[in-house]
Amino acid sequence: MSIIVVGTIGYDTVETQHGGVTDALGGSASFFALAARFFSPVSIVGVVGTDFKPEHMRLFAERNIDVRGLARREGPTFRWHGRYHEDMNVRDTVSLALNVFADFRPELLPDQRRSDYIFLANISPDLQTHVLEQVASPKVVAADTMNHWIANERQELIKLLPRLDILTVNDEEARMLSGEHNLVKAGRAILKMGPDTVLVKRGEYGVLQFSQNSLFAVPAYPLEEVIDPTGAGDAFAGAFMGYIARHGHVTESILRTGVVYGTVMGSYVVEQFSVDRLTGLTWEDVENRYRAFIELTDSHHSRWMSQ
Amino acid sequence: MSIIVVGTIGYDTVETQHGGVTDALGGSASFFALAARFFSPVSIVGVVGTDFKPEHMRLFAERNIDVRGLARREGPTFRWHGRYHEDMNVRDTVSLALNVFADFRPELLPDQRRSDYIFLANISPDLQTHVLEQVASPKVVAADTMNHWIANERQELIKLLPRLDILTVNDEEARMLSGEHNLVKAGRAILKMGPDTVLVKRGEYGVLQFSQNSLFAVPAYPLEEVIDPTGAGDAFAGAFMGYIARHGHVTESILRTGVVYGTVMGSYVVEQFSVDRLTGLTWEDVENRYRAFIELTDSHHSRWMSQ
Numbered sequence: 001m002s003i004i005v006v007g008t009i010g011y012d013t014v015e016t017q018h019g020g021v022t023d024a025l026g027g028s029a030s031f032f033a034l035a036a037r038f039f040s041p042v043s044i045v046g047v048v049g050t051d052f053k054p055e056h057m058r059l060f061a062e063r064n065i066d067v068r069g070l071a072r073r074e075g076p077t078f079r080w081h082g083r084y085h086e087d088m089n090v091r092d093t094v095s096l097a098l099n100v101f102a103d104f105r106p107e108l109l110p111d112q113r114r115s116d117y118i119f120l121a122n123i124s125p126d127l128q129t130h131v132l133e134q135v136a137s138p139k140v141v142a143a144d145t146m147n148h149w150i151a152n153e154r155q156e157l158i159k160l161l162p163r164l165d166i167l168t169v170n171d172e173e174a175r176m177l178s179g180e181h182n183l184v185k186a187g188r189a190i191l192k193m194g195p196d197t198v199l200v201k202r203g204e205y206g207v208l209q210f211s212q213n214s215l216f217a218v219p220a221y222p223l224e225e226v227i228d229p230t231g232a233g234d235a236f237a238g239a240f241m242g243y244i245a246r247h248g249h250v251t252e253s254i255l256r257t258g259v260v261y262g263t264v265m266g267s268y269v270v271e272q273f274s275v276d277r278l279t280g281l282t283w284e285d286v287e288n289r290y291r292a293f294i295e296l297t298d299s300h301h302s303r304w305m306s307q
Numbered sequence: 308m309s310i311i312v313v314g315t316i317g318y319d320t321v322e323t324q325h326g327g328v329t330d331a332l333g334g335s336a337s338f339f340a341l342a343a344r345f346f347s348p349v350s351i352v353g354v355v356g357t358d359f360k361p362e363h364m365r366l367f368a369e370r371n372i373d374v375r376g377l378a379r380r381e382g383p384t385f386r387w388h389g390r391y392h393e394d395m396n397v398r399d400t401v402s403l404a405l406n407v408f409a410d411f412r413p414e415l416l417p418d419q420r421r422s423d424y425i426f427l428a429n430i431s432p433d434l435q436t437h438v439l440e441q442v443a444s445p446k447v448v449a450a451d452t453m454n455h456w457i458a459n460e461r462q463e464l465i466k467l468l469p470r471l472d473i474l475t476v477n478d479e480e481a482r483m484l485s486g487e488h489n490l491v492k493a494g495r496a497i498l499k500m501g502p503d504t505v506l507v508k509r510g511e512y513g514v515l516q517f518s519q520n521s522l523f524a525v526p527a528y529p530l531e532e533v534i535d536p537t538g539a540g541d542a543f544a545g546a547f548m549g550y551i552a553r554h555g556h557v558t559e560s561i562l563r564t565g566v567v568y569g570t571v572m573g574s575y576v577v578e579q580f581s582v583d584r585l586t587g588l589t590w591e592d593v594e595n596r597y598r599a600f601i602e603l604t605d606s607h608h609s610r611w612m613s614q
Contacts, residue, residue: 220524
């Protein structure tokens with residue numbers, strides 16, 4: 001039931017209209033693993049530099065995240081610097097330094113090559129394919145991508161899509177990849193490009209899940225305050241994949257419940273900077289918000305009776 | 308169980324990027340009544356000019372909509388001309404002519420003064436108050452408003468709010484009225500201004516329903532094509548109020564199911580220009596999409612089982 005996630009582990013500098021943080025632990029694989037570990041064992045495959053702090057290695061290890069595949073190379077760790085607008089749906093990348101990630105060609109360990117659940121986080125389609133080809137017979141392969149790869153490595157990405165069970169994209173990426181402005185058309189068009197399931201993440205507007213025979217729509221968990229949206233999509237994917245891996249098979253019902261747990265984890269991560277909210281979270285927190293979410297969206301609400 | 312709706316009845320000219328319509332039947336009371344009539348008897352209170360076509364009067368009457376309160380005055384009928392952007396969440400008002408509506412002071416008929424369910428559609432808070440004061444002991448009073456009244460007749464509106472059971476606003480109006488950018492804070496702040504329930508309509512992103520003890524979030528029904536968003540909010544309110552009136556009392560469960568029926572009706576109205584989709588709709592259509600919506604949003608999905 002173990003999940004392999006390949007992605008970035010880095011240091012983020014984040015600016016918002018109401019504060020910020022410098023060189024805080026980030027990267028898609030970090031957020032993913034810290035969410036997935038609530039549901040299933042998870043192994044990080046990635047690279048860090050010589051400046052990666054031992055305390056951050058411990059942070060993963062103490063939470064039963066397997067870091068044997070986290071290589072350390074000479075040079076600085078991957079860094080990203082982003083700035084959010086007042087409307088937190090919009091952000092600018094101030095700077096991006098691949099550093100040790102630039103030459104990284106991940107090689108899985110022998111036991112990792114027998115993994116059933118693979119998440120290819122937002123890295124180049126070429127690297128995603130390179131990792132996928134090392135896995136003998138995965139049960140569920142999911143991947144994320146971004147506008148940069150859709151625009152600049154489109155052919156590699158298109159070749160990868162039929163090998164995926166699940167693709168996660170945001171609304172802008174869904175439009176770019178499909179050429180359709182309408183999101184329902186976009187989601188259905190991407191299904192035809194290969195994946196069995198397409199998850200369109202719409203930030204504060206929730207998620208649309210497309211599969212051959214069904215469509216699932218969920219709102220986001222409404223929050224009074226969003227501190228830092230960074231990592232919400234990766235934490236969403238981590239909880240979603242973790243839930244699937246825990247069950248060991250895929251049904252529409254399991255996918256849907258996975259989306260709800262993903263929504264719950266995404267809603268937690270934005271409440272603090274970096275991975276701070278995820279590292280302090282308990283299973284009870286997760287279950288409490290899951291129940292609150294079910295109540296929030298239950299149109300046959302029976303618990304509250306007023307007047 | 309009859310509902311009184313007071314609002315505009317007019318002729319709309321609508322331009323979209325993909326077509327348009329000239330002098331088509333519109334107005335908040337028209338959309339509201341044509342949706343509400345599926346659930347409950349409904350009476351329109353409003354005014355039309357001498358150019359109002361008999362076929363449109365028949366269109367209401369043939370659908371059991373009570374038009375005794377629809378006054379006819381010398382002069383042209385209310386007219387609105389709007390233009391939608393490619394992003395249909397954005398529209399410009401090209402022109403607005405109040406015409407016979409300018410001097411309208413609605414007077415309810417004796418039997419209408421005993422009504423239990425009142426919907427004050429998007430007209431001035433002064434007129435809304437004038438109508439409300441004629442109703443002896445309403446069970447449920449709901450109202451809509453818009454940015455113009457929030458900016459220019461704020462005091463009248465603020466005085467009306469404590470007399471409302473339900474207020475419907477869109478996200479921009481919720482922010483303007485409350486002074487809060489975050490929608491959860493905005494909804495809760497408006498609750499403190501008087502209404503027991505606040506419905507924030509977010510167009511293609513669904514609805515948030517705030518009440519003292521609970522929050523309900525629903526996505527919109529995902530559509531492959533939107534022809535004309537005009538009237539979606541009014542049709543939403545019509546189905547919502549109609550459902551409440553049919554039940555004759557208010558519980559959280561009834562409010563929530565009402566929101567779902569409102570969402571269903573809002574999703575139908577945008578599929579064609581003007582009221583065209585509403586007038587051809589059958590009860591079976593409504594129930595079919597209601598069931599589809601429940602399935603679409605059911606996180607414990609059990610009907611579809613795929614591997």
